[in-house]
Amino acid sequence: MNRPVPITGAQAQAALDKAVEQVRLNLPRYTKKCQHHSSVNGVYPACKNEEWTCGFWPGEIWLAYERTRDGAFRQAGLALVDSFERRIRRKVKVAHHDMGFLYTPSCVAAYKLTGEEKARQAAILAADQLVSRFQPRGEFIQAWGRMGSPINYRFIIDCLLNLPLLYWASRETGEEKYADIAKRHTATCMANSFRPDGSTYHTFYMRKDGRPGHGRTCQGYKDDSFWARGQAWGVYGSILSYRYTGESKALDTFKRALEFYLTRLPDDLVPCWDMLFQPDSGEPRDSSSAAIVACGLLEAARVLPPGEGAEYERLAREMVGSLAADYAVPVPMKGTGLILHGTYSKKSPYNTCFPEGVDECTSWGDFYYMEALTRLCADWDPYW
Numbered sequence: 001m002n003r004p005v006p007i008t009g010a011q012a013q014a015a016l017d018k019a020v021e022q023v024r025l026n027l028p029r030y031t032k033k034c035q036h037h038s039s040v041n042g043v044y045p046a047c048k049n050e051e052w053t054c055g056f057w058p059g060e061i062w063l064a065y066e067r068t069r070d071g072a073f074r075q076a077g078l079a080l081v082d083s084f085e086r087r088i089r090r091k092v093k094v095a096h097h098d099m100g101f102l103y104t105p106s107c108v109a110a111y112k113l114t115g116e117e118k119a120r121q122a123a124i125l126a127a128d129q130l131v132s133r134f135q136p137r138g139e140f141i142q143a144w145g146r147m148g149s150p151i152n153y154r155f156i157i158d159c160l161l162n163l164p165l166l167y168w169a170s171r172e173t174g175e176e177k178y179a180d181i182a183k184r185h186t187a188t189c190m191a192n193s194f195r196p197d198g199s200t201y202h203t204f205y206m207r208k209d210g211r212p213g214h215g216r217t218c219q220g221y222k223d224d225s226f227w228a229r230g231q232a233w234g235v236y237g238s239i240l241s242y243r244y245t246g247e248s249k250a251l252d253t254f255k256r257a258l259e260f261y262l263t264r265l266p267d268d269l270v271p272c273w274d275m276l277f278q279p280d281s282g283e284p285r286d287s288s289s290a291a292i293v294a295c296g297l298l299e300a301a302r303v304l305p306p307g308e309g310a311e312y313e314r315l316a317r318e319m320v321g322s323l324a325a326d327y328a329v330p331v332p333m334k335g336t337g338l339i340l341h342g343t344y345s346k347k348s349p350y351n352t353c354f355p356e357g358v359d360e361c362t363s364w365g366d367f368y369y370m371e372a373l374t375r376l377c378a379d380w381d382p383y384w
């Protein structure tokens with residue numbers, strides 16, 4: 001296998017500075033509005049603060065602020081905090097589990113960096129909203145839809161990234177209930193979402209009596225295939241669980257999920273949208289999957305002893321090197337993102353998703369690429 005060249009420290013600094021300049025260029029377009037989940041022909045439409053993905057753009061702004069300490073980023077980030085506070089107070093499109101994706105990079109980040117009380121309050125309300133979706137029968141956080149409805153009595157692998165909001169809320173309020181629900185959900189997820197070979201189901205149904213049901217995909221190719229971003233959420237989510245709980249089960253899960261991921265990667269370490277496919281299939285890539293996994297690897301390097309961590313950092317440098325060399329948007333323009341060739345939802349004969357954002361920039365792909373670069377350039381205190 002021809003492995004990509006690991007990104008050097010100097011290259012990571014240059015790539016991060018380039019990303020910061022793209023964020024600066026986009027600031028006027030997405031301060032009063034948010035950034036749509038994916039680009040359309042390479043440019044992000046502006047949108048209302050109503051999508052599950054709206055937190056990633058403010059997260060990029062806060063990363064740009066950390067890099068530069070430029071007041072323009074702080075001002076824009078705080079303007080978006082107002083919008084996020086209104087959204088959760090008025091409960092605008094929050095009847096789902098994605099409170100962590102929304103409120104961690106926007107409001108937890110803002111509070112950590114500025115001490116802004118409104119950001120803290122908004123993030124706690126979001127954590128309350130997330131725990132309200134906990135189903136005691138089966139012990140899981142219901143992802144979507146009306147609570148208890150049979151077609152939605154399920155959780156999804158992505159939710160592991162929503163849980164740091166709960167651990168944060170427990171620390172902030174001194175109330176154990178948030179962390180307790182995070183731990184119960186994690187136990188159910190790790191027992192069911194991860195298959196014996198380390199691959200993952202996207203969604204998993206529980207029975208009404210609390211016993212495990214069955215796995216189903218929504219955004220992967222089919223139920224028993226290997227949706228690349230779901231696998232990435234599994235990798236990053238399990239090492240974050242390990243950081244919060246110290247449980248060996250979480251570390252084992254991280255290692256198994258990562259091992260499976262590595263066996264399915266093409267030479268440039270950026271998978272097709274479902275890892276059932278290799279690039280010669282002509283199927284599009286999902287660059288966001290590589291960015292998310294790189295963050296998981298760098299988190300592992302941060303929390304594990306140096307001897308173990310060094311190998312994870314080397315792998316992350318190869319992944320980020322590949323993204324920076326061959327996937328980064330070559331010429332920044334107003335409204336473009338940071339990395340190309342992401343896939344949000346690709347329709348297959350077997351899945352249930354609405355097709356959108358295929359071979360485009362994705363808001364989270366950009367965010368996690370920038371997070372990975374930040375982790376490589378500084379001793380970063382994670383938002384998650």
Ligand code: GLY
Pocket residue numbers: 158219229344
């Ligand atoms: N969390 C939904 C997705 O990754 O597309």
